[in-house]
Amino acid sequence: MEKKTLSVLIVEPQKKPYAKEIGGDLKSLQREVGGYIQAVYPFREPVVLICDEEGKLSGKALNRALRDEEGQIYDVVAGTFLIAGLGEENFISLTPEQMEHFMQYFQTPEQFRITNSKILVSPMGDERSEDPPVYRYAADYAMEHGEIREYNLSYRANEKCKKAIQQAISRHYDGSRLRVDEAVKEVLGKFREDRVQYILANTVQRKSWDGRISPESKAWAQTMSIPNGNRNAYLSLDDVNPGLMDSFLKGVRESIPKKKKHEKTAEKKERKPSYER
Known part of the structure; x- marks a missing residue:
């Protein structure tokens, strides 16, 4: 039986995102994010953001900010994460249009500072x-x-x-x-x-x-x-x-x-x- 593969977008801290073909099984997903996976759904599009469930607790590098529709930050993802498509029951490959859209969305790496209990985010190289x-x-x-x-x-x-x-x-x-x-x-x-x-x-x-x-x-x-x-x-x-x-x-x-x-x-x-x- 042919092994299922997924076409996903990989987003690493301080780097530009890139497309990658990975296995669709749990171990492959865990390998990409470096830990137990957590699935979150921050976008209206039928896609899923998969990250390390304990990325923040384990002290992984902050990666990208998540923003609401008004552009305000409500969370920050730590460590490498990936974007995959969302099927009726399983994760699926991104469509070419989704890949291009989220490639641009996460194109610029971000850097983070905390000052007076405020999260300050700026593009790498500002x-x-x-x-x-x-x-x-x-x-x-x-x-x-x-x-x-x-x-x-x-x-x-x-x-x-x-x-x-x-x-x-x-x-x-x-x-x-x-x-x-x-x-x-x-x-x-x-x-x-x-x-x-x-x-x-x-x-x-x-x-x-x-x-x-x-x-x-x-x-x-x-x-x-x-x-x-x-x-x-x-x-x-x-x-x-x-x-x-x-x-x-x-x-x-x-x-x-x-x-x-x-x-x-x-x-x-x-x-x-x-x-x-």
Whole structure:
């Protein structure tokens, strides 16, 4: 009898995830996670996250944070874990679409610190360290005031942010629906909130004629100060459907106040990290 195999995604601490064919029996699953298995179901998709049941107690390295639909952390997985498909009675292989989706979802390794009973999570290598302040003046002003270095650093970061927004929208659009929360979370996890807003406002101002962009978004964009200059034309999100961009923009505008409110509330509360329960 042919041995059952599973096509799964392996996620190790401080490493990028990778696909692997493994045995579908209990011993094979235990071997991959390095201990007794625990199955959890943190996603709406029919998949299962399988980890070491005693990973935290045994002091294994923290791996990835689990977040709710609002992007707030509610738990942290310790040690290597895997993502498999979920059948009616057994674990099954991931579909190619599921594999690609969760490969991107867990693509960036995370690092953890605990400060004043708060869990602080940041991407490995912290891409935000390469995200300088947004320079809000035109190139000629920067030249006149000896700030061309700041201008160039900001412009390069703007280009990266534009690319990241386009990729996130493309990645989280399934042909009929944009997973707005996931796309927004991905971009805001890499770039400053004001930089993301800058790119979106610049695009909307340049597409004010487009009926696929809501009046609310157009009114919001007009409140943002965007300098005149031909170079900003290259920062416009021209490779994204304006309607999808508008949905993403609404998600960003809704997400930022929630994030700030949560951070403000967290500062007032003293509580243990959830993974110490």
